[in-house]
Amino acid sequence: MTLPMEVPAAGLPARVRIHEVGPRDGLQNEKATVPTAVKAEFVRRLAEAGLTTVEATSFVHPRWVPQLADAEELFPQVAALPVDLPVLVPNERGLDRALALGARRVAVFASATESFAKANLNRTVDEALAMFAPVVARAKAAGVHVRGYLSMCFGDPWEGAVPLPQVVRVCRALLDLGCDELSLGDTIGVATPGHVTALIDALTAEGVPVDVLGVHFHDTYGQALANTLAALQRGVSTVDASAGGLGGCPYAKSATGNLATEDLVWMLRGLGIDTGVDLGRLVATSEWMAAHLGRPSPSRTVRALSHQEP
């Protein structure tokens, strides 16, 4: 298999933790529901490929995300894997369900903008934070790690560019609730590297430690990996990605695909940054899932490597 030459660059983290979101974020918009056994196999293969954090599913109400309505069936099938398996919990009811199954890591999903908070949660930003307060508190009391997702950190389809202080305020609020880490989401993929740098600088200037920050880029305009590089250059060492670029359909009206884990691993390997991921096994996993879904992976690395001789 062709691999990049390893040439480290100055000022980057020695190790990056990839937060793999394919099974949850990647599959939650699939038109045809993926069978539970296939999801479990997907999580298992991702773990075997060396990913250490695999977001497994969401304990959202099945009415809102029917694709993940099998969370109660799926989670016990993967719970014994030797990796971190965070799950999304939208509210206390979701937390109850996750805790009942022994989940050790949960995530809440906030918005930096009022428009998206309204559209996604039918609440204001502060009402949503108030809803999360007991979720985070009870999770922490149970010794459970909590991630705070923050959507629309750069641009918003209704509001346009999102002012940095607005993002900083909600980040601060999530940390004050007790979140252990944040994931800064570019939900519509409009960010560019200078914007990424500016947001991270604005957060650290307010005393947010860089090691609680993760980044979650969408490749809608092809910017995800360049934005990731900018974040790494500012010391961020947690990067969200989705195996094969699953999530949103690149051929659909609104292309909002996640950064492909394989494209990220290629860059990190070239930079000499350790991730523990076996790229060949990961590509094979994405090919297997692409065959199941009946369409090619949008990941350029998957496409390139899957056409090569081993």
Next chain:
Amino acid sequence: MTLPMEVPAAGLPARVRIHEVGPRDGLQNEKATVPTAVKAEFVRRLAEAGLTTVEATSFVHPRWVPQLADAEELFPQVAALPVDLPVLVPNERGLDRALALGARRVAVFASATESFAKANLNRTVDEALAMFAPVVARAKAAGVHVRGYLSMCFGDPWEGAVPLPQVVRVCRALLDLGCDELSLGDTIGVATPGHVTALIDALTAEGVPVDVLGVHFHDTYGQALANTLAALQRGVSTVDASAGGLGGCPYAKSATGNLATEDLVWMLRGLGIDTGVDLGRLVATSEWMAAHLGRPSPSRTVRALSHQEP
């Protein structure tokens, strides 16, 4: 049209010149030959979209690149456009043809590796340089600007990783022949940002001024824009790109697409770097060409913007 928020980053060039290669590099591998009138319209539209350098065609022998066999017909149809129109000339015969039509900018195409020099030019690296010597000398004597392309600057399909000193040597040789600028090509798309930085540093350490350097990245593994960012951070201000990502077919066995001009313009606009390009007109041009070619553009920005309301 959605646009990125402009957030400049420190240490980047104030202005970037995009060297648009779509009409030449993009179309030279098309199975079905594109009619000359369509090519001329393509060049004209690219110029109207604000691109200032449009590589128009190649005066290579028609036997080797039949897709560009109409260079003599095409060039006069676009020559009056108020933009730079470099053309590829493989040898003295090609230079004669280009000069006869009044070309003011030509490019030669060298290789950093022996394997590719043999495969592409049926010569050793030094034999190829010897072939280019009179081409460059005569072009310069005629007051014509000469670009030196250098292929396989990072990896080579036969030789693997390419040592930096080997690339530096050929760059130095091309400049010594009289080339005005160089284009560092990642022909198989394997470069990563640290490798890009290391090569540029190795060249400037040998006295090569950064302003004679351009970069030419392929998006085979999704790295092109991150690599471009790394090059900009080292002061490079000439970037090759292909409208719509034309060049190589992303669905074919060997995916070797060029960096899409639109994805580049999106990033540069977000960084507040002036290019003079009207992104809407450029996307419309790539959509028009995609319709002609009968397949969607692989550019993520083209896909995203072409699905939006104006």
